[in-house]
Amino acid sequence: MKIAVLGTGSVGPAIAAALSELGHDVVIGTRDPQATLARTEPGATGGPAFSEWHASHQEIGVATLVGAAAASDLVVNATNGAASLEALSAAGAENLAGKILMDIANPLDFSQGFPPSLNPVNDDSLGEQIQxxxxxxxxVKTLNTMTNSVMVDPLHVAGGDHTVFVSGNDAGAKAAVTGILKALGHTDVLDLGDITTARGAEMILPLWVRIWGALGTGDFNFKVAR
Structure with missing residues (x-):
């Protein structure tokens, strides 16, 4: 499958590398490919600079948002949630039409400092705004309730015995995304329902941030025991 991953922070490259390892034809979409490829500063979460990361993942292309989305079968939104709508608009509605749009972003609002709040929240969600x-x-909203290392390697936390959620209006799209999640190693995929249920998945983030603070690591996930 041809997959475009939009976003060059810590999440985008991680998910792009994992999808490429699964055999997909992956390209990362960014506003300015040349500037992105020239980036030498470390990642915001302490990861390697994008130029260093790409040097060891040269099979993954880097293109404009428009170019990446236009050539894809599936688009992953791994952009900063506060800028997701703008980035997707730049990619072009015509390049998203009919395609699965796997939204793994969170609408984090840092305007009042840390810890962040959510905007929107309660009666709306980023997933709904995108739809x-x-x-x-x-x-399809998914993977937003865990850190990128757990997204791409769920087995390293509790042997993979934890839950990932999917929300969306299109049953076929959710089935396709579920297949990708299982290929990544996720064994417990819980379909929450239509895209309005993304509100609940996104509202897990304030709790996630506090657990991260208490544990001092993001290597954990939630398990729905039933």
Whole structure:
């Protein structure tokens, strides 16, 4: 499958590398490919600079947002949640129409400092905003309740005995995303329902941040015991 991963922070490269290892044809979309490839400063979470990361992942292309989305079968939104709508608009609604849009971002609001709040929250979600803005896209919210290391290697936490959620209006899109999640190693995929249920998945983040603070690591996840 041809997959475009939009976003060059810590999450985008991690998910791009994992999908490439699964055999997908992956390209990372960014506003300015040349500037991104020239980036030498360490990642915000202490990871390698993008140029260093790409040197060891040269099979993964780097293109403009438009170019990446246009050439893809599936688009992963791994952008900063506060800028996701703008980035997806830059990618072009016509390049998202009919495609699965796997939204793994969170609408974190740092305007009042740390810890962040959510915007929107309670009666709306980023997942819903994306679906409204791009009605012809097949939006599936998933993977936003864990750190990128757990997204791509779930087995290293409790042997993979934990839960990942999916929310979306399109049953076929959710089935395709579930297949990708299982290929990554996720064994417990819980379908929460339509895209409005993304509100609940996103509202896990304030709790996630506090647990991260208490444990001093993001290498954990939630398990729905039933």
């Amino acid at each position: 409204r803005a791009f009605p012809e896209a097949r939006v």
